Amino acid sequence: MREKDSEGHLTDEQIAALFLDAAREGDLNTIKQFIEAGMEVDAADSRGHTALIVATYKNRYDAAALLLRHGAKVDAEDRKGATALSGVAFKGHERVARLLLEHGAKIDHQNHLGRTPLMFALMFERHDIVKLLLEHGADLDLKDVDGVCARDLAHSRAELTRTDERQCRSGTDRT
Structure with a gap:
């Protein structure tokens, strides 16, 4: 379970991690919900991995296509x-x-x-x-x-x- 901030809310980093998890799993509905709620499509984790990077690495074609349709930067770089x-x-x-x-x-x-x-x-x-x-x-x-x-x-x-x-x-x- 992810720890929450002092007010009981998930932190921005935790929310971004959930978005990346959805991309990694190819969960199109959750990805759409995040985007519709205003999630930055190129949000990255501490390693610089974006939703597009993790979706493509896991061979999640449909998730990658969805992210690209919503403006994901095709050449976003990770920390390496x-x-x-x-x-x-x-x-x-x-x-x-x-x-x-x-x-x-x-x-x-x-x-x-x-x-x-x-x-x-x-x-x-x-x-x-x-x-x-x-x-x-x-x-x-x-x-x-x-x-x-x-x-x-x-x-x-x-x-x-x-x-x-x-x-x-x-x-x-x-x-």
């Missing part, structure tokens, strides 16, 4: 700089990834370590997501803080057939 598309690429939820891309998700967004959704998809062998991101123009040559690019990851996992380009192309370093 990750967006919903980053989490979806890691988890491999292709249908949700398509939804995010349809709503303008930045395909090459780099988190605080410089990792992109394509890098996550490659690292966790989410082949359908890799294909989808490449079809949408994901950059194979953006480097993370360790100087590794998606092209390097692809070669190490045999995702690409060209073996003559082992290194990231120069000129795309964002440092």
Whole structure:
């Protein structure tokens, strides 16, 4: 049970947590009630997770679509700089990834370590997501803080057939 404030009411943080829980569970009715009551659609928890981030991570397509229809920021970042598309690429939820891309998700967004959704998809062998991101123009040559690019990851996992380009192309370093 959540503790209440001195007047017996839930705190703003607790209310936001309930909203995020509804998104995490895909509870459309509760999400709608929160929004209709004036809940900030991009309210975040202490880790920076928004309702959209948790809904997409849990593969709650309908909840994500509802949140996006109500103005959720598709590229809202958590405290590590990750967006919903980053989490979806890691988890491999292709249908949700398509939804995010349809709503303008930045395909090459780099988190605080410089990792992109394509890098996550490659690292966790989410082949359908890799294909989808490449079809949408994901950059194979953006480097993370360790100087590794998606092209390097692809070669190490045999995702690409060209073996003559082992290194990231120069000129795309964002440092």
